[in-house]
Amino acid sequence: MPTAWKRLSALLTLVLTMVLLSGCSDPLMVLDPKGPIAAQQRDLILISSLLCAVILVPVLIMTFVIAWRYRDKPGNKSKYTPKWEHSTKLEAIWWGIPIVIIGILAVITVQYTHATEPSKPLESEKETMVIQVTSLDWKWLFQYPEQDIATVNYLQFPADVPIRFELTSDAPMNSFWIPQLGGQMYTMSGMAMKLHLLADEPGSFFGSGANFTGRDFGKMNFEAKATTQEEFDAWVKQIKSDSPPLTLDGYEKLAEPGVTQEQSFSSFPEGLFNKTVNKYASSHHHGEKESSAQEPEGADKKAEETDSGAGGHDSHDENHAGH
Amino acid sequence: MFESIKEFASEFFVTGDPLIYGADVGIALTMIAIVFVLTYFKRWGWLWREWLTSVDHKKIGIMYIIASLLMLFRGGVDALLMRTQLVMPDVEFLNPEHYNQIFTTHGVIMILFMAMPLMFGLFNIVIPLQIGARDVAYPFLNSLSFWLFFWGAMLFNVSFVIGGSPDAGWLAYPPLSELSHSPGVGQDFYIWGIQISGIGSLMTGINFIVTILKMRAPGMKLMQMPMFTWSTLSSCITIIFAFPILTVTLALLFLDRYLGAHFFTLDGGGNPMMYINLIWMWGHPEVYIVVLPAFGIFSEIVATFSRKKLFGYKSMVFALMSISFFSFFTWAHHFFTMGSGANVNAFFAITTMIIAIPTGVKVFNWLFTMFRGRISFKSPMLWTMGFIPCFVIGGMTGVLLSVAPADFQFHNSYFLIAHFHQVLIGGVAFGYFAGLYYWWPKMFGFKLNEKLGKWAFWLWNIGFYVCFMPQYFLGLDGMTRRVSTYGWDMGWGPLNMVSTIGGFLMGIGFLFQVWQIAHSIKFMERDTTGDPWNGRTLEWSIPSPAPVYNFATLPQVTAQDEWWEEKQRREQGHKPAPQPPLEPIHMPRNSGIPFIKSLCWFIAGFGFVFDWLWMAIPGLAGVAICMLVRSFTYNTDYYIPVDEVKRTEAALRGSV
Numbered sequence: 001m002p003t004a005w006k007r008l009s010a011l012l013t014l015v016l017t018m019v020l021l022s023g024c025s026d027p028l029m030v031l032d033p034k035g036p037i038a039a040q041q042r043d044l045i046l047i048s049s050l051l052c053a054v055i056l057v058p059v060l061i062m063t064f065v066i067a068w069r070y071r072d073k074p075g076n077k078s079k080y081t082p083k084w085e086h087s088t089k090l091e092a093i094w095w096g097i098p099i100v101i102i103g104i105l106a107v108i109t110v111q112y113t114h115a116t117e118p119s120k121p122l123e124s125e126k127e128t129m130v131i132q133v134t135s136l137d138w139k140w141l142f143q144y145p146e147q148d149i150a151t152v153n154y155l156q157f158p159a160d161v162p163i164r165f166e167l168t169s170d171a172p173m174n175s176f177w178i179p180q181l182g183g184q185m186y187t188m189s190g191m192a193m194k195l196h197l198l199a200d201e202p203g204s205f206f207g208s209g210a211n212f213t214g215r216d217f218g219k220m221n222f223e224a225k226a227t228t229q230e231e232f233d234a235w236v237k238q239i240k241s242d243s244p245p246l247t248l249d250g251y252e253k254l255a256e257p258g259v260t261q262e263q264s265f266s267s268f269p270e271g272l273f274n275k276t277v278n279k280y281a282s283s284h285h286h287g288e289k290e291s292s293a294q295e296p297e298g299a300d301k302k303a304e305e306t307d308s309g310a311g312g313h314d315s316h317d318e319n320h321a322g323h
Numbered sequence: 324m325f326e327s328i329k330e331f332a333s334e335f336f337v338t339g340d341p342l343i344y345g346a347d348v349g350i351a352l353t354m355i356a357i358v359f360v361l362t363y364f365k366r367w368g369w370l371w372r373e374w375l376t377s378v379d380h381k382k383i384g385i386m387y388i389i390a391s392l393l394m395l396f397r398g399g400v401d402a403l404l405m406r407t408q409l410v411m412p413d414v415e416f417l418n419p420e421h422y423n424q425i426f427t428t429h430g431v432i433m434i435l436f437m438a439m440p441l442m443f444g445l446f447n448i449v450i451p452l453q454i455g456a457r458d459v460a461y462p463f464l465n466s467l468s469f470w471l472f473f474w475g476a477m478l479f480n481v482s483f484v485i486g487g488s489p490d491a492g493w494l495a496y497p498p499l500s501e502l503s504h505s506p507g508v509g510q511d512f513y514i515w516g517i518q519i520s521g522i523g524s525l526m527t528g529i530n531f532i533v534t535i536l537k538m539r540a541p542g543m544k545l546m547q548m549p550m551f552t553w554s555t556l557s558s559c560i561t562i563i564f565a566f567p568i569l570t571v572t573l574a575l576l577f578l579d580r581y582l583g584a585h586f587f588t589l590d591g592g593g594n595p596m597m598y599i600n601l602i603w604m605w606g607h608p609e610v611y612i613v614v615l616p617a618f619g620i621f622s623e624i625v626a627t628f629s630r631k632k633l634f635g636y637k638s639m640v641f642a643l644m645s646i647s648f649f650s651f652f653t654w655a656h657h658f659f660t661m662g663s664g665a666n667v668n669a670f671f672a673i674t675t676m677i678i679a680i681p682t683g684v685k686v687f688n689w690l691f692t693m694f695r696g697r698i699s700f701k702s703p704m705l706w707t708m709g710f711i712p713c714f715v716i717g718g719m720t721g722v723l724l725s726v727a728p729a730d731f732q733f734h735n736s737y738f739l740i741a742h743f744h745q746v747l748i749g750g751v752a753f754g755y756f757a758g759l760y761y762w763w764p765k766m767f768g769f770k771l772n773e774k775l776g777k778w779a780f781w782l783w784n785i786g787f788y789v790c791f792m793p794q795y796f797l798g799l800d801g802m803t804r805r806v807s808t809y810g811w812d813m814g815w816g817p818l819n820m821v822s823t824i825g826g827f828l829m830g831i832g833f834l835f836q837v838w839q840i841a842h843s844i845k846f847m848e849r850d851t852t853g854d855p856w857n858g859r860t861l862e863w864s865i866p867s868p869a870p871v872y873n874f875a876t877l878p879q880v881t882a883q884d885e886w887w888e889e890k891q892r893r894e895q896g897h898k899p900a901p902q903p904p905l906e907p908i909h910m911p912r913n914s915g916i917p918f919i920k921s922l923c924w925f926i927a928g929f930g931f932v933f934d935w936l937w938m939a940i941p942g943l944a945g946v947a948i949c950m951l952v953r954s955f956t957y958n959t960d961y962y963i964p965v966d967e968v969k970r971t972e973a974a975l976r977g978s979v
Contacts, residue, residue: 026814028799030732044729052719055683062690063711070629072699081695085632094687095638098680105676105726110669112728117665172499173595175660175735179801183731186661188596190589193662206813210735210803212492214499215419218806280589 029179029206034226035198037116037182044112051105055098118185119194122162128196129157132166132273135174135187135209137257138216143268149239150246152254152263155207156235159199159226167193168277170255174217175210178224184210192277199226216259223262239264248272337487340421342404347484376913378462379871383469384447385766388759390473391440394432395833397480401429403830405807406790406823412808412816422807423490424509428483430493435517436476438613438747441755443472443527445616446555448766449758450531452862452869453549455540455878460533462911463959464526470921471523478928479516482509486932489513492805494602495576497587497595502580508932514577515928519921521569528562531555540861542880549860549884550626550639554619557643558612561650565608572601581931596661603654611650611678614746615643617754618685621707624761625689627856628704629696632884635688642681649678659727660734668727675725682718686711701856702776706757709784713749717742720795738798741791748787756783756836764855768867769847775839782832790825793818859887866975872908872963875972905969907962914959920949 026032033039069078121128132143143150157163167176169187176195177184180203185195199205209220227235246254246265251272254260269275337343361367374382404425408417417425447465451458459465482488489509491499500510535556539548548556576598578584585591587598618639626633633639652674659668689711698704720742724733733739764770797818802809809815854863861878862869864886879900882888893899927942929935 028796029801030799038732041729041732044726045723045732048723048726048729052722056715056719059686059690059715060712063708066690066693067698067708070693070696070698072630072697076697079695080631080697082631084695085634085636087691090691091635091638091684091688094684095680098683102676102680102722105722106673109672109676109726109728112726113669113672114665116728116731118731119662119664172504173496177735177801177803179732183728184660184734185731186658188661191662206801208801208803212423212496212499212805214491214504215423218419218808221810 033180033182034203034205035181035200036122037118037197038180040112040116041183044108047108048105051101054101116182118183118196120196121164122196122198124160124162124198126161128162128164130164130166131155131157133168133176133187134273134276135167135169135171135176135213135220136255137171137214138209138220139254139258139260140176140207140209140220140222141251141254143273144236145273147236148267149236149243150265150268151239152260153220153222154262154264155222155224156232157199157224157226158229158232159202161229162196162198165195165197166273167195168273170276170279171257172213173211174213174220176207177210178205178207180205181224186211190277190280192273202226202228202231215257219259240266242266246272335485337484342421343484350484371915372913375918376466376915378458378466378911378913378917380447380451380459380462380465381766381869383465384444384449387440387444387447387469387472390476391437391444394437394440394476398429398432398437399830399833401425401432403826405429406819406826408807409819410816410823412819413811417807419807420490423492423805424488426805427489427492427495427513428479431479431489431513431517432476433747434493434609434613435520436472436479438751438755439520439524440472440476441759442558442613442616443468443524445620445755445758445762446527446531448762449551449862450534450555451538452765452865452873453552453860454535454538454543455861455874455880456534456538457873457877457908458538458911459530460538461530463914463917463953464530466914467917467920468523468527468530470917471526471924472520474921474925475516475518475520475523475928478519478925478932479512481929482512482516486512494606496602497576497579497598498589500576501588503588511577511580511932514573514580515932518570518573518577519924519928521566521573524562525566525570528559528566531559532563535559540874540878540880543885546637546640547880547883547885549619550622550633550636551616551619551860553640554615554617554622554643557647558615561608561612561615561647564651565605565612568601569605569609572598572605575601577931581934599658600654603657604651607654607657608647608650610743610747611646614750614754615647617710617751617758618643620754620758620761621689621710622685622692623860624703624707624757625692626884627761627858628701628707629693629698630857631692631696633688634692634694635684636883638684639688642685645681646678649674653678656725656727656730659730672725672727672730676722679718679722679725686715701760702771702773702780703757703761703856705777705780706753706760709780710749710753710757713745713753713784713787717745717749721746733798735803736798737794737802737804740804741794741798744791744794745787748791753783761856762862764850765853765862765867765869769843769849770855771843772839772846775835775842779832779835779839782828782835786825786828786830786832788825789828790822793822793825797822854886859884861886864889870971870975872910872968875905875908875968876902905965907964908968909960909962912959912961914953914956916949916953916956920946923949 030038030045031042033042070076070080130145132145134141134143140153140155141150142152142155165176165185167185167187168191169189171189173189174187175184176187178197181197181199182195185193187193203226205224205226207222207224209217211217213220243264243266246268248269250265251269336347361370374386377383404417405422408422447459450456486508489495489500489505489512491505491510491513495510495513498504500513535548535552575584575586579586579588579593585593587593587595589595622633622639653671655663655667655671656675659671689707700708720738724730724739724742760771760776797815800813800815800818802813802815850867853866855867856863861880864878865874878885889899923942923945925942927939927946930937930939930942
């Protein structure tokens, strides 16, 4: 493939990106990352677009040139070879080039897949903070086990601190997505998924439920706010002082289908998240072995041991302590 | 008594929405009009004898196409209603329940009741003609397949006005589709509508595999088959592996709902993930099932309208077959974000990307078929030209989606919506339109008006880009699929507005096609040659429309593009090979059983939907009786005498 094509496609992609970033009043969320995971995903999107453009642009140009050059009009002097139907050299080229490009893309994909694996803890000097996320019909419940507070449809955390989101659902499967921080992760009943994210700087980000869960799923948006550590601590303190506690009854009411405003709670029933995860465990006949309570630290080690996302089944056993 | 009837009626019929009352009135008026016209023109007998009981593959094909175009209309109206809601997210033009029902039915109808039957219609019309056969391998089964599709589709469609539509999405993930979250009858309509028509699809797959392998004209080797026949074969092979999965999955879901089983519920030891894996093991091959025949159509059209032999025949065959093979190794890319781990995700990312290679090769081969050819831009070729850029861009965004870590950002967003509409409209819809324009003269004996066709083409194409390009950006801006409302402060309003305008442009394009058909029926240009495009394959060697027995004498095939070669030989002054004397032609007899049996399935399905065993049991009994009657029917065939063949041929050829 001549370098001219590559230059052209690189230029086109660049122009396109610039248009995207400058044309709209606000840049598109996914292309405007505010955290390392989202930044890697943005890079990967641009690299793979570029690789695709290496084929796309020449094909589009060829299509128009060939259609124009060989159109059926009187006096068209271009060559006409009605019986020409095979050329090993040409076919080798267009089997070869896509194979090479897909090969490169495959290598990059494998690397990035491991690099951005959501269950893998992020490297940082600061200690990982845990936020437990439960998708309900049709609202999000966020529990902060270390701070012992809970919020609904509103998320706040310190910037620059790696967060381990532990995700489950007490309703149909949903998907937890804060585009500017990183890609989404399904929340599923009976499992606890892990998603490690980090915000580089303070800011307010849009978050939503991405997977259809029935009537008011479209209203399952939330604000994810990254602040300084001080602001975060102050916020926790305030919730501690002026919000009511979340009781088990209160949770049951909250879990009923319906839409709600932002809420905050100064405490929540101990082990509520694990209880939610294990709600149906009694009817499972596998993984019944009991193990000691492994709150954040233990679960963290577990996650480091396996970089596969089988975290769901791991925590399945661990979390039995919740009973 | 009156009160209880009223109460029943208010549950039975969907009430409370002016749109639905409008539809009620529309349906009632249409039914009255149909009954009136048939009675007034004394056409009931004709309808029964000539169409409803017909086992002629050409007539079955035409019925498939009519039904699928009606479904295209309904699915299209659904789409426009959704797009209208999305320009005014603050107004409840459609309330969320109604919106959910509409996108669910839109998806099901477009894939299963529009794309599939349109594809089967083209199989039916073209395949026997293209391979020089007099019918499909199992004509009775073929008719049964059609009527099962038809009554299955009807069962699904009545849910709109009776009982309520399904609203759990077109793939009906549990637990949303379980009794706990969808207690109404909508989901049962979904299960039975798809199940009944799905059996028909599976049988069509079997029928065409056998037809292609066993019924080819003498001399036609596999590697001389026309490309559309090859694509049909690969699509049908995929069908027979994929559709049983769908049948079983829906049967299990039915057991969950009906008998309280726990295959897919978390309580009782089931697992919704099992459903999601199963449904995509069918669902992803399904999109290749519908797009493969379109590749065949383009191959035929590109060669014909470039007046050049198809470039890279062997590559094309290999590409088709490898796509249908790899299609079964991609299903998990629909849930990369489910935490299956880096290695699993990487595996499915790569198997998904691999499909881009044979697909890309096909595009190059089409381009090089045009290269050094003489391209005339008649309607079928125009749609092919519209397809290439659209499908290439859609394919590329597909590759982007297959990059697992990037998919974490694309998944469930409008980016995904834009991608699959681009390949399904650009690939499948444009492909089948091209096929319809191409084979229309063969079906009906007249061409469609080119000028109106060009209008339709440009409206569809421009409308397409206006509608779906903004959706890529909406996806990158965090808009998720299936939302019926969003805040104005999200800044998604303007792009949604543009997208909706594009949707309506496509709608106008469709109206132009309706106008084009009506206009062409009135002022038809009769095709007296049987070969209006200067075609290459056997279907163009017989008169249009084809006589009931297709070929008076079965052709002897010696080469790929047999009819083209024959024309070349004649041009060079070679005399056509002497024809063997005519013989009586063996034909299958019409039968009312497929229609009645499928109607019984409809009745049984309707009974199951409403849990009315008094209705379901007689329905199933009817099915059994039909099978019994058929197995004791000995008078299933007849011979067309030589005299009649001679007369028909003279009448058809006489006008040449």
